[in-house]
Amino acid sequence: MHPFAYVAPKTVSEAVSVLAEHGDRARPLAGGTDLLVKARANVWDLDAVVDVKNIPELMSLSINGAGLSIGAGVPCCQVYEHKDIQEQYPGIIDGASIIGGIQIQSRAGLGGNLCNAAPSGDGIPALIAYSAVAKISGPNGNREVAVEDFATGPSRTVLENGELLTSIEIPKPAANSGAAYTRFIPRNEMDIAVAGVGVFVQLDSEGKKFESARIALASVGPTPILAQKAGDSLAGKPVNDESIASAASLAKDAASPITDMRGTVDQRKHLVEVLTGRMLNQAIERARG
Amino acid sequence: MTTNSPSKVHITTTINGQQHELLVPGYMSLLDTLRELIGLTGTKEGCLDGNCGACTVSVDGRIVDSCLVLGAEVDGKEVDTVEGMASPDGLHPLQQAFLEEAALQCGICTPGFLVAAKGLLDNEPSPSEDRIRHWLAGNLCRCTGYDKIVRAVQKASS
Incomplete structure (x- = not known):
């Protein structure tokens, strides 16, 4: 591991200035569960790591009438232990509670999951399904990016030199809505998704028709994917097996996986179809309460 | 804030109830800080990438893989390792149960399992x-097949 300096700023602007000074030879440190593995494997040669956990706004977790705000450094365990998040954002819990084991969940967070930009990031599809937005601070001020646009390739993001993800903002879910995420892995725990599907549905007040839906996929492309056509196909449709099967088929079409040690193209596309159907049913059940 | 040289970081941390003041290189893991600077070698190095849990310690009551934490990050925090489990009166109930149930063979994973299991029982005394x-x-174990470990944790549960 290349020796690096440890910097622990207390404000976003200090963090941004250190990151800007070092370019790609500095990285923000939140949970460290990807960063320290990559530094040790010399994937990254770093001169500095910038621990963001002493910056109050990156560690804040708040939920109110406008929605849920998750600071970029907040670990998964704080998210899934939060009673209000459990009640109002079950799809977020589905993802946050299966990233790694308990030791990893004590440290790793959804912000880091997003910045690590693995196609398989289990925290990401539900965020996309909930229409979450990433808040970014940088040398030229602040900006917001839709979570589905955040990753630009494996381990690549929209973050430019000196920019720092500060929080993830998730709008308050509409009435009669529900969400869910699951992945397929050959083990029970501690594995990387062969395929993952997160969905959000909003139903009419009687729970019989889809008002809108968003479907997002993991591990079946170079980045997590918003399957826009699949979700849009449900708007105005009755809640029945036919609508669900048709959306699942469109989600399958949106997947562009590769064959690797974890699965083949055909298996992954099939999984997307099956998991989309299951997650739509689960989200519908949750929407109906 | 200068970051030109990877200088050492001054930290004050409480390890197994005892306060330590240390100078740690910024890139040194908590695992190496414990083993090499403090001499607490009970915490084991396994995979060094967060899969095996052999290096599990508790930081402020949460279990973590100490290979994926920097020593510099535990400034002001409370770290508990396997060395802190037994009391002068005897073994911790989990340690006793691991002995009685033969929940170890080679032993390299045992400190990690003990600290992890303590993290569970401290908050949930009677888990399923x-x-x-x-x-x-x-936590991975390549010897026991896990059944004996699970039985030992059940035995130590109330």
Whole structure:
């Protein structure tokens, strides 16, 4: 591991200035569960790591009438232990509670999951399904990016030199809505998704028709994917097996996986179809309460 | 804020109830800080990438893989390792149960399992078998096949 300096700023602007000074030879440190593995494997040669956990706004977790705000450094365990998040954002819990084991969940967070930009990031599809937005601070001020646009390739993001993800903002879910995420892995725990599907549905007040839906996929492309056509196909449709099967088929079409040690193209596309159907049913059940 | 040289970081941390003041290189893991600077070699190095849990310690009551934490990050925090489990009066109930149930063979994973299991029982004194297996999924053992470990944790549960 290349020796690096440890910097622990207390404000976003200090963090941004250190990151800007070092370019790609500095990285923000939140949970460290990807960063320290990559530094040790010399994937990254770093001169500095910038621990963001002493910056109050990156560690804040708040939920109110406008929605849920998750600071970029907040670990998964704080998210899934939060009673209000459990009640109002079950799809977020589905993802946050299966990233790694308990030791990893004590440290790793959804912000880091997003910045690590693995196609398989289990925290990401539900965020996309909930229409979450990433808040970014940088040398030229602040900006917001839709979570589905955040990753630009494996381990690549929209973050430019000196920019720092500060929080993830998730709008308050509409009435009669529900969400869910699951992945397929050959083990029970501690594995990387062969395929993952997160969905959000909003139903009419009687729970019989889809008002809108968003479907997002993991591990079946170079980045997590918003399957826009699949979700849009449900708007105005009755809640029945036919609508669900048709959306699942469109989600399958949106997947562009590769064959690797974890699965083949055909298996992954099939999984997307099956998991989309299951997650739509689960989200519908949750929407109906 | 200068970051030109990877200089050492001054930290004050409480390890197994005892306060330590240390100068740690910024890139040194908590695992190496414990083993090499403090001499607490009970915490073991396994995979060094967060899969095996052999290096599990507790930081402010949460179990973590100490290979994926920097020593500099535990400034002001409370770290508990396997060395802090037994009391002068005897072994911790989990340690006793691991002995009685023969929940170890080579022993390299044992400190990690003990600290992880303590993290569970401290908050949930009577977990189900499923809960124990789920909680310990981040700890690997290549000898026992896990059944004996799960039985030992059940025995130490109230």
